[in-house]
Amino acid sequence: xxxxxxxxxxxxxxxxxxxxxxxxxxxxxxxxxxxxxxxxxxxxxxxxxxxxxxxxxxxxxxxxxxxxxxxxxxxxxxxxxxxxxxxxxxxxxxxxxxxxxxxxxxxxxxxxxxxxxxxxxxxxxxxxxxxxxxxxxxxxxxxxxxxxxxxxxxxxxxxxxxxxxxxxxxxxxxxxxxxxxxxxxxxxxxxxxxxxxxxxxxxxxxxxxxxxxxxxxxxxxxxxxxxxxxxxxxxxxxxxxxxxxxxxxxxxxxxxxxxxxxxxxxxxxxxxxxxxxxxxxxxxxxxxxxxxxxxxxxxxxxxxxxxxxxxxxxxxxxxxxxxxxxxxxxxxxxxxxxxxxxxxxxxxxxxxxxxxxxxxxxxxxxxxxxxxxxxxxxxxxxxxxxxxxxxxxxxxxxxxxxxxxxxxxxxxxxxxxxxxxxxxxxxxxxxxxxxxxxxxxxxxxxxxxxxxxxxxxxxxx
Amino acid sequence: xxxxxxxxxxxxxxxxxxxxxxxxxxxxxxxxxxxxxxxxxxxxxxxxxxxxxxxxxxxxxxxxxxxxxxxxxxxxxxxxxxxxxxxxxxxxxxxxxxxxxxxxxxxxxxxxxxxxxxxxxxxxxxxxxxxxxxxxxxxxxxxxxxxxxxxxxxxxxxxxxxxxxxxxxxxxxxxxxxxxxxxxxxxxxxxxxxxxxxxxxxxxxxxxxxxxxxxxxxxxxxxxxxxxxxxxxxxxxxxxxxxxxxxxxxxxxxxxxxxxxxxxxxxxxxxxxxxxxxxxxxxxxxxxxxxxxxxxxxxxxxxxxxxxxxxxxxxxxxxxxxxxxxxxxxxxxxxxx
Numbered sequence: 188x189x190x191x192x193x194x195x196x197x198x199x200x201x202x203x204x205x206x207x208x209x210x211x212x213x214x215x216x217x218x219x220x221x222x223x224x225x226x227x228x229x230x231x232x233x234x235x236x237x238x239x240x241x242x243x244x245x246x247x248x249x250x251x252x253x254x255x256x257x258x259x260x261x262x263x264x265x266x267x268x269x270x271x272x273x274x275x276x277x278x279x280x281x282x283x284x285x286x287x288x289x290x291x292x293x294x295x296x297x298x299x300x301x302x303x304x305x306x307x308x309x310x311x312x313x314x315x316x317x318x319x320x321x322x323x324x325x326x327x328x329x330x331x332x333x334x335x336x337x338x339x340x341x342x343x344x345x346x347x348x349x350x351x352x353x354x355x356x357x358x359x360x361x362x363x364x365x366x367x368x369x370x371x372x373x374x375x376x377x378x379x380x381x382x383x384x385x386x387x388x389x390x391x392x393x394x395x396x397x398x399x400x401x402x403x404x405x406x407x408x409x410x411x412x413x414x415x416x417x418x419x420x421x422x423x424x425x426x427x428x429x430x431x432x433x434x435x436x437x438x439x440x441x442x443x444x445x446x447x448x449x450x451x452x453x454x455x456x457x458x459x460x461x462x463x464x465x466x467x468x469x470x471x472x473x474x475x476x477x478x479x480x481x482x483x484x485x486x487x488x489x490x491x492x493x494x495x496x497x498x499x500x501x502x503x504x505x506x507x508x509x510x511x512x513x514x515x516x517x518x519x520x521x522x523x524x525x526x527x528x529x530x531x532x533x534x535x536x537x538x539x540x541x542x543x544x545x546x547x548x549x550x551x552x553x554x555x556x557x558x559x560x561x562x563x564x565x566x567x568x569x570x571x572x573x574x575x576x577x578x579x580x581x582x583x584x585x586x587x588x589x590x591x592x593x594x595x596x597x598x599x600x601x602x603x604x605x606x607x608x609x610x611x612x613x614x615x616x617x618x619x620x621x622x623x624x625x626x627x628x629x630x631x632x633x634x635x636x637x638x639x640x641x642x643x644x645x646x647x648x
Numbered sequence: 649x650x651x652x653x654x655x656x657x658x659x660x661x662x663x664x665x666x667x668x669x670x671x672x673x674x675x676x677x678x679x680x681x682x683x684x685x686x687x688x689x690x691x692x693x694x695x696x697x698x699x700x701x702x703x704x705x706x707x708x709x710x711x712x713x714x715x716x717x718x719x720x721x722x723x724x725x726x727x728x729x730x731x732x733x734x735x736x737x738x739x740x741x742x743x744x745x746x747x748x749x750x751x752x753x754x755x756x757x758x759x760x761x762x763x764x765x766x767x768x769x770x771x772x773x774x775x776x777x778x779x780x781x782x783x784x785x786x787x788x789x790x791x792x793x794x795x796x797x798x799x800x801x802x803x804x805x806x807x808x809x810x811x812x813x814x815x816x817x818x819x820x821x822x823x824x825x826x827x828x829x830x831x832x833x834x835x836x837x838x839x840x841x842x843x844x845x846x847x848x849x850x851x852x853x854x855x856x857x858x859x860x861x862x863x864x865x866x867x868x869x870x871x872x873x874x875x876x877x878x879x880x881x882x883x884x885x886x887x888x889x890x891x892x893x894x895x896x897x898x899x900x901x902x903x904x905x906x907x908x909x910x911x912x913x914x915x916x917x918x919x920x921x922x923x924x925x926x927x928x929x930x931x932x933x934x935x936x937x938x939x940x941x942x943x944x945x946x947x948x949x950x951x952x953x954x955x956x957x958x959x960x961x962x963x964x965x966x967x968x969x970x971x972x973x974x975x976x977x978x979x980x981x982x983x984x985x
Contacts, residue, residue: 195687198903199694219680220699220897220918222911231905236898238680258688347789373789379819384778384812391782394767395717397789418772419779427760428751429974431767463975487977 190239191260194248197226197233204228205253206261215243217264224250224261241266311567312517316478317506324507329499331473332362332438335480336400338510340370343398346484347374349389350402350439351382359404360440360499386412386437390419393433393489400484403439406455406493420489421464436483438492440499441469442534442584443621443632452621454585456533459491460561460594466515467491467562469533473503475559478513486515495534516563520572524554527642528572530595531582532558535633538614539582542638551646561591569595570603577608578645584633587615609645614638660868662936664710668867669927669937670945671709672702675726676924677953678735679898682725682742685957686902691742695756698726700897703923704829705730707870708797708892711878715792719767719780720799722757723829723896727799731764735956745963752966753974774807776800777826781817781887784824795881799827803834805848811855814887818855821886825877826852828891829864835900836908849891857887864894865921895921 194204205227211217217237224235244263248255255261326334340346347370352359354367354377367375378385382403389399403409409416416437424432443452460467466488470476476494483490505511521536522543531539536557543553554572558564573579579599581592592613599611617631660668679697686695698705701723709730712718720727728738733749741748741759749759759769767783770776780798787794804810805828817824828848832839839846849859858880862873870892877888895917899906906914931937 193688195684196689197687199692201903219676228903230903231907233899233903233905234911236683238684379812379815381812381815383809384816387775387778387809388782388785388813388816391719391767391779391784392786392789393782394779395783395786397786414772414775415778419770419775423760423768424977425974426750426754426758427762427768427974428749428753429977430750430760430762432977434977466976 188266189244190241190264190266192223192262192264194255194257194259194261195226195235196257197228197235198230201228201257203254203256206248206250206255207232209246209250211243213243213246217241217243237264239264239266309567311565311571313520313568316474316513316519317508317511322507323504325502326473326505327500327502328470328473328476328494329360329362331477331503331505332480332494333364333366335477336363336484337366337369339481339484340366340374343484345396346398346400347376348400348402349376349378349385351378351380351404353377353402358402360496362494362499363402382408382411383415387415387419389435390415390433390489393420393435394423394431398484399435401435401437403437405444405451405496406439406441407451407453409437409439409455416459416465416489416491417462421462424488425464432487433489434487436480436490436492438480438483439494440496441493442495443616443628444496446623446625446628448623449620454583454616455491456493456561456583457585457589457591459493460564460591462562465489465491465562466560467493468515468560469493470559471498471533471536471557473501474505474511475513475519475557477505478511479515479559481510481512482515485512493533498534498537513559515560516565518559518565518568519557520554520568521557522553522555524552524576526552526576527578527580527646528554528556528569528576529580529582529638529642530556530558530569532561532591534584535582538633538635538638541635542642545635545639546642549648551642551648553642566598566602570599573599573603574606577606579607579611580614580638580641580645581611582614582633582638584616587613587618590615609647612641612645614641660871662931662934665927665931665934665936666945668706668710669924669931669942670949671706671730672867672924672927673946673949674735674952675702675706675729677949678729678739678956679725681953681957682739683898683902685739685743685960690961691756692744693755694722695742695902696723696900697896697898697902698723700917700923701829701831701864701894702726703867703870704827704864704892704894705799707864707867708825708827708874708890710871711874712795712797715765715787715794717765717767717780717783717787717794717796718799719776719783719796720769721773721776721801721804722769722771723801724757724759724769728759728761728764728766728769731761731766733761733764733766735952736959739956739960740963743960743963744965745960746966746970747959747963751970751974753970774800774804774809777804777807777810778813780826781813781822781824784817784822784887785820788820788822793882793884794823795878796824797827798824799829801834802828802830802832802839802843802848803837805830805851806834806842811851814852814855814857817887818852818857821884823881823884824887825874825881826857826887826889828889829894830891831894831896833896833900833908836904836906838908847891849889852887852889857889859889859891861891861893864892865917865923865926867923867927
């Protein structure tokens with residue numbers, strides 16, 4: 188049987204090349220692995236190896252030929268020393284690629300329209316988080332997170348907690364208080380200071396069917412582990428065609444604390460919100476923290492749970508329920524209003540709420556939306572509100588460039604342009620690394636006054 | 649290559665030897681075919697061939713049992729074939745088709761099989777090492793005696809996360825075998841130019857992890873080392889490091905002209921140390937098989953590979969809707985204990 192040797196593509200981008208040198212001649216016996224020729228690609232000179240055994244029947248393209256297109260027959264090999272006098276007898280493979288290209292072209296032209304980046308709007312869900320009349324108790328965000336984790340670890344044996352100082356020290360910020368005593372060291376695991384490594388181990392454990400909760404002492408340190416979070420945790424479900432993913436929670440305090448300087452004061456909301464495959468949660472109140480944490484632990488995807496150190500000690504009412512969860516992608520209207528929509532999340536909500544209160548005293552009725560999750564994001568509730576108030580101010584502690592506010596502003600412009608009576612204003616932290624000095628730090632952070640100024644601007648007061 | 653270990657009297661049955669021959673040959677022929685399809689433009693992007701290294705994974709796999717796990721980097725085709733994944737599904741993934749293991753969405757470097765406990769196929773050098781320890785963690789957590797084979801190269805052996813992982817694996821006695829496939833070149837950088845000490849098997853010593861060097865061109869030596877490492881890990885004694893000295897005949901990827909080594913170096917290795925030829929000669933001299941027997945196997949393997957290639961060419965490209973599936977696992981039932 189005669190086999191045509193085809194001009195190979197030897198780089199991801201090669202379309203043609205120079206057949207610079209033949210290392211065999213007609214009549215030579217070759218076996219798999221023998222080097223047949225040197226071929227110059229767009230990048231380098233490559234050796235071309237035989238993959239079949241046989242006798243070189245005829246060389247079709249002489250050495251020194253430039254511009255030989257990929258998949259051109261360059262020589263004929265006969266497997267058992269067949270008579271090669273008629274080289275045109277075996278034109279087999281060259282159609283393969285053409286066929287392949289046709290296939291691709293057909294697929295691309297297929298009428299089926301896959302869904303796109305266009306936002307799918309569901310009606311705004313304004314149902315309350317808990318039934319009316321239920322007993323409430325006051326607790327801190329810290330206690331709410333602790334309680335949520337304990338409840339979920341009691342519910343599911345596969346859930347475990349891993350991180351620096353989570354067990355014996357009971358958490359650098361005391362979120363994991365009492366958990367070692369309750370669950371033992373098999374399920375509450377102290378790690379060495381090695382974020383990259385333990386994040387990767389936790390992702391591997393999730394591939395193995397467990398449901399890890401990874402505590403980062405702060406999200407600043409998770410930058411050491413960001414490759415594992417994005418390349419391993421977020422992408423594996425897709426890359427495996429749905430066979431395996433990473434059902435797990437990465438959690439810890441995010442954003443500026445107080446006087447800890449540039450490397451310990453950064454808001455990662457917009458960073459993680461960009462990544463398909465992740466879900467991103469930014470609780471504000473204790474009820475958010477509890478209900479969303481329980482949902483996060485049960486979710487089958489990698490969750491980025493961005494807490495805030497300053498909020499840990501704040502108290503809020505939490506419903507007393509056996510199993511209180513909050514679905515992702517459901518924003519909460521914390522204050523109803525008519526004149527302007529203020530959209531925020533996490534610690535940003537403290538400025539938004541304070542601003543709304545002061546604005547009310549000035550006769551401006553602000554509607555305050557607490558997003559709670561940034562991926563998925565509840566566009567419907569925002570747009571519904573903006574169409575009513577015709578004005579929007581976004582509030583977040585992170586930097587201005589590529590912020591969540593930028594994305595919301597663009598979305599509102601696209602979906603509710605005709606409803607706007609003023610441009611959307613993004614209130615953000617200043618575009619500087621966080622300074623240490625108290626006066627400069629104050630200047631770098633977002634303030635309630637920033638929000639009030641922005642609202643007055645969009646309401647033309 | 650300074651590897652002392654050679655086996656005088658192989659402790660292996662004729663049947664096992666024939667299996668080794670068959671499995672290594674399947675990898676070699678498969679990879680040659682992949683190279684060919686790449687040349688024809690049917691496989692795109694990066695494609696890293698395993699030719700020359702076949703004895704490593706075949707020898708290691710010989711000591712596994714059901715439930716054991718394996719994970720590797722992007723030179724992964726050999727590992728998939730050796731753990732029993734279907735050559736058709738692997739080749740169809742290489743051509744980016746719907747019937748590939750990842751429905752065409754992973755490609756050469758990112759392929760998985762939950763069924764065969766093959767956890768990838770990872771494109772980031774070193775990143776699979778903590779993941780492998782994590783898989784071992786999941787088995788230890790459940791209290792079974794499964795072992796995870798975590799393969800990486802001499803290049804990855806210089807990544808920081810490898811040592812973070814060694815530390816925790818030793819600290820927590822994780823049942824993981826760290827297999828350093830030392831093919832002596834990290835892309836174009838030889839080990840001498842990249843690595844301060846030559847003996848990678850000693851890299852676990854600082855963490856109290858025993859290590860061993862093995863001739864990775866000799867499948868029987870690899871098998872013996874694998875059995876020893878597996879029994880160590882299964883007994884609950886913690887991790888183990890195997891440095892398996894091997895050699896890749898082809899460039900780092902399809903587009904690597906491999907100018908950093910001489911043609912003589914490659915030729916010498918092929919002629920004197922080839923893992924398949926070594927087994928072939930053992931089979932013939934031991935009269936475990938005739939030339940005709942081996943020819944029949946060659947033919948059978950060639951048919952399997954050709955069938956895989958045809959399948960991979962004929963399989964349809966992924967449906968356009970696949971762009972938007974498998975991003976979130978919400979359709980999966982929520983597992984609870």
